[in-house]
Amino acid sequence: MVSEKMHTLGTKKSTIRTIFEYGRKRAAEVGEENVYDFSIGNPNVPAPEAVKTAIIDILNTVDSCTLHGYTIAPGDPQVRQTIAESINRRFGTNFAGKNLFMTSGAAAAITICFKALHEDEADDEFLTFAPYFPEYGCFVESVGSKLKVVPANTENFQIQFDKFEEMLTPKTKAVIVNSPNNPSGVVYSEETIKKLADILKAKSQEFGHPIFIISDEPYRELVYGNLQVPYIPKYYKNTLVCYSWSKSLSLPGERIGYIAVPDEVADFGMVYGAIAGAARVLTHVNASSLFQRVVARCVDEPSNIAAYERNGNLLYNGLLEAGFSCQKPQGAFYLFPKALEADDRAFCERAKKYDLLLVPGSDFGCPGYFRAAYCIKEDTIRRSLPAFKKLAAEYGK
Known part of the structure; x- marks a missing residue:
């Protein structure tokens, strides 16, 4: 009756979305501040003020039919x-x-x-x-x-x-x-x-x-x-x-x-x-x-990367101190550390014990690793570091 392939794509959520939705549910149970959600790459730095200024000026100065037309x-x-x-x-x-x-x-x-x-x-x-x-x-x-x-x-x-x-x-x-x-x-x-x-x-x-x-x-x-x-x-x-x-x-x-x-x-x-x-x-x-x-x-408006760089360095240094190995952040807002066991999915499931929400590297074609999106509040990263240490301690780190 319908395309099986399209039905599968429409009803089977991505691992990232599944973890993100789990995080929302878990936050309702234990409090937002107690969940360390590194799952989704949604920017947490506000759009530049120039964007708001441009929107308001365009709405006020461009003919409505022209602006909202094809x-x-x-x-x-x-x-x-x-x-x-x-x-x-x-x-x-x-x-x-x-x-x-x-x-x-x-x-x-x-x-x-x-x-x-x-x-x-x-x-x-x-x-x-x-x-x-x-x-x-x-x-x-x-x-x-x-x-x-x-x-x-x-x-x-x-x-x-x-x-x-x-x-x-x-x-x-x-x-x-x-x-x-x-x-x-x-x-x-x-x-x-x-x-x-x-x-x-x-x-x-x-x-x-x-x-x-x-x-x-x-x-x-x-x-x-x-x-x-x-x-x-x-x-x-x-x-x-x-x-x-x-x-x-x-x-x-x-x-x-x-x-x-x-x-x-x-x-x-x-x-x-x-x-x-x-x-x-x-x-x-x-x-x-x-x-x-x-x-x-806004085409020449600079990106506000300072917050992402601070977050990346904070998480990177904290993970190294906890015993993880990882490439130093160069760009974007992700870290891709090596999991502490060969089965990266099992590792990410174990991380949930500490309310650390991480994405298995297998989803990115690279088993044995995990992704942590650090486009979140700096305070959340800071408070997550003891949880990473507890997780690492289970592996003898």
Whole structure:
């Protein structure tokens, strides 16, 4: 009567959502202050004041019918031009408004790219690197393709290139890159991006067709210290950039982002046209007219990363002191420590004894680890540290 696959997706919650809902129930039982919920990546830093100012000014000055009416499908031309000029200032690119397609957040952008690149009746494959955002799987499957996951390089969470090269085939349409990474918080180095680009250039020539990079960049602005996130179109011409303001401006509920299609991609007109067509069949009429204008006004607004950096360092140092091993936070707002037993699901279940809500690494394609989202109150992290110590003590730490 209905699609079994869609029914399963609609009724079986993700592990993250299940843990989050458990946390809400548990908080009602023992008090919010006694539950240490590290499950979900919902920004806890308020949107900048500039966002509120922009919204109020736009509502007061733009004609209501224009503001709340349709834009053209790719997005308001002036908005796209403004964003393109900002990208050019930051990265030395040469984009214009025609290179951007406004979307309802990064998830929509990524799915549109999958749909655009998947060829009808073809047995196409998309590759990504563990640990990875688990929704990639259903996004890829929804367009009729297959997701292949390159095993994690757990030494430093850069790319395991020997495995990657083995998994590339003539069926490979694109490689999904997420840096800063959810869940590891690691930033791919320039050396990693250059090597990735060199391999894909060689394989594209060998296979006789371009292999695209889909760069998933919702965390691009959330980077600590003097670390730089390589802008991938500068290294590899066949790159589609999927961006969102969900994290950088703390606007996850507003669903606003874009796809950037450089002029240099193989057959720009075909690729951009396929993106527009994919958006059309995925019922994307246009991104929010109001929030297109809002992000255009706030496009150069800096992200408030200080709170996330403090939280990351606090949790990182506390976990090290308790006996855990973990990569130091580089970006985003996640830590990905090694679990204290091989079965990461069992470890996360045991953590609930101390009201520590953690997500098993198996859900991200990397068993033996767990994710802790530190986009929560600093005081909650501070009060959680004794609980981590008690948990670690059960393992002799």
